[in-house]
Amino acid sequence: MxxxxxxxxxxxxxxxxxxxxxxxxxxxxxxxxxxxxxxxxxxxxxxxxxxxxxxxxxxxxxxERLPDERVDPAGLVVPGDLASSLRRLVAELDARMNASRLLSHLLWREADTHSAVRDALQARFRRVVDQVRAVIVAADPGEMAAADVDAAAGLLALAVSYRHSVARHEAAIGNGTDGPMEREVAFIAGALAGVRAPAQPAR
Known part of the structure; x- marks a missing residue:
């Protein structure tokens, strides 16, 4: 044809x-x-x-060609198991980053000098925070203070973003279960388990 x-x-x-x-x-x-x-x-x-x-x-x-980070939490969440749910999210984000390693490399490299790139990466970071928050809430329906959930989401998003920013120095990044990231996930899941919002007294 x-x-x-x-x-x-x-x-x-x-x-x-x-x-x-x-x-x-x-x-x-x-x-x-x-x-x-x-x-x-x-x-x-x-x-x-x-x-x-x-x-x-x-x-x-x-x-604009960066892969979309938006992930449906329903396909990742293990009800009642926050650590496993977060591991699955990190593994999915890692897979998407690995699929565009060259592009990610050049954008992290140019972020300091080009505002369009910097703005795009900042927006990307905010979307990752939103993804982590959604998975936390879906995986653990128990009562947690919103401020604690927000802090945990920001912390894990920072860890993921940092690892992706230096991924060009490695043959491939892990699947969410490598040593440092596993410790981050375990720390965050454990911390959230210990900071549940106090139950409201019955009226």
Whole structure:
């Protein structure tokens, strides 16, 4: 079947993004001219500027390709077992990060100098906090103070985010059950078990 012009346009744009992702990860955003991106993508330089008028637009488009962190808690939660539920969540987040290691590498690398990347990673962190909070509440329906749940969600999200930020230095990150992360999960589950909100006196 003959390819349409739309197919060709999509293919060229995709090749440009793949080339930009690879080159930004290799040499950094600022050190990569659009001419190198065009060469690697096998397209004229003018086509890069057609799709992405500014080089910054390439970085913005790559941010949008980050995998979605939103996970349905119903598929992860082990009722009454908070530690196992959190391990499952961390393993799922790890799997998604491992599926986009190159992209994650370059975005963590560029976050200090590009506000669009920094904003995207901050929003990503907030979504992970929300995910952890949802799993805690679904896994353990007992009464816990909201402030304690929020603190625990923030702590685990920080641990996950830090591990993902340095994952480029490892062949692959674990599945949520490696030593340091296992200790984080066990600590948080144990701490929450000990800080249940006091029962309200009967009226």
């Amino acid at each position: 003959a390819r349409s012009q739309g197919d060709d346009d999509h293919s060229a744009r995709e090749r440009i993004l793949i080339a930009a992702e690879e080159l930004f990860a290799e040499t950094g955003f600022d050190a990569t001219p659009t001419s190198r991106i065009a060469t690697r993508a096998g397209v004229p330089k003018g086509l890069v500027h057609y799709y992405f008028p500014r080089k910054q637009d390439l970085l913005t488009a790559l941010v």
